[in-house]
Amino acid sequence: MAVTAPAVPPVAAPVHPRRKRYGTDNVSGRRMWGRTAIGAVIALVFLTPYLIMLVGSLKTRSEILSVPPEYLPQDGLQLGNYQSMWDTPETPLTYNLLSTIIIAVFATLLVLLVATPAAYYTARFRFPGRMVFLFLVIVTQMLQPAVLTAGLFRQMLWLDLNDTWVAMILINAAFNLSFALWIMHSFFAAIPKEIDEAAQIDGAGRLKVLFRINLPLVWPGIVTAVIFTFVSSWNEFAASLVIMSTAENQPLSVALTKFIGQYATSWQYVFGVSIVAIVPVIILFAVIEKRLIGGLTAGAVK
Incomplete structure (x- = not known):
């Protein structure tokens, strides 16, 4: 009986390492x-x-x-430009910066205080005139303080609030409330109602459901509203120019015009004040950058 030799397995060709053509995201x-x-x-x-x-x-x-x-x-x-612009007697920039910070911060807080429960209620409850109410809210966004400066001046004069921080806080909050309400309304509406019902079955009240359950879920919308309101209040000019007459109470946007004269303009101070004015906004973006990115990508992946 003939004995056959065992079959020799074919030898695989040596694999030469290839140079990686793509990065981590498959892009050459x-x-x-x-x-x-x-x-x-x-x-x-x-x-x-x-x-x-x-x-x-x-x-x-x-x-x-x-x-x-x-x-x-x-x-x-x-570098002395930055020192001398703070020492200009007719333009107290220290007080102007403080005034701008107070107006922007408290206007933003007032908007959040009013817009958060309003957006939650309009997103969760169906009441008569709901769509009309939301439409009227968004219509107010079409009006700007520059158009209503005369009426705002007379109203604040009647309320004895002319040339005060309170007046500008109320005005900035009023003109930014509609956007904040709409953006937060869309985030609240995207949350399933079953989450609220499950929390209520466990014994949570409406306020607890709002603050403990819903707010963490709509945090990106809150951050978006905060950025929009703060930046808009920080840069507001027309109403401040008419209502704030005292140099110490005026915000930076109005104080900046003091360096622009009829026959001469101190451009080095104009540029310096502009740089100082954008620093707090950059700090705000740096602090809440991650939250902002979360708001932009919310709902992109299921």
Whole structure:
């Protein structure tokens, strides 16, 4: 009987390691660098005005007005501009900054205090005239303080609130309330009612359901409302110009105009005050950046 030799298994060809063509998100290196370059160009376009303000605040007035223009300070960095602009007697910037912070912070808190329960109620309950109410709320967003300055001045004069922080807090809160209510209404409406019913079965009251159950779920909407209201109140100009007559009570947006004269403008101080005015807003965005990103991506993944 013939004995057959065992079959020899074929030898696999050696596998040579390949160079990785894609990054962690399956994007080729060339495309990744291309997107990075495009993003850098777009960022530079948006940052250019702020860079011009920053560089201009470190120049002398003659350098800013020189022809041809000088893009960089030729006489050294004029850091003294930031000190001298705070010492201008007719423009008490320290009080102006304090006034702006108080008005923006308390207007934002007032908006949250009113808009949160209102948005929850309109999202959870069906009452007569509900859609009419929501429509009238959004219509108020079409009106701006610049259009109503004369009426607002007479109203605050009648209430004996003219030239006070309370007046500007109420005005800023009133004109930002509609947006905050609508954005928070949409977040509350996206939460299933079964969550509220389950909490009520466990013995939770309406207030507990609102603050302990719903608010953590609509936190991205609250952050969006906070950013919009704070930035809008921080930059408000028209109503403040008419109602706030005392130099110490005026916000930075009005105090900035004091450096712009009929025959001469201190551009180095205008740029310096503008840089100071945007710092608190940048700090706000840095503090709540993660919450803001959560609000933008809410509902993107199930």
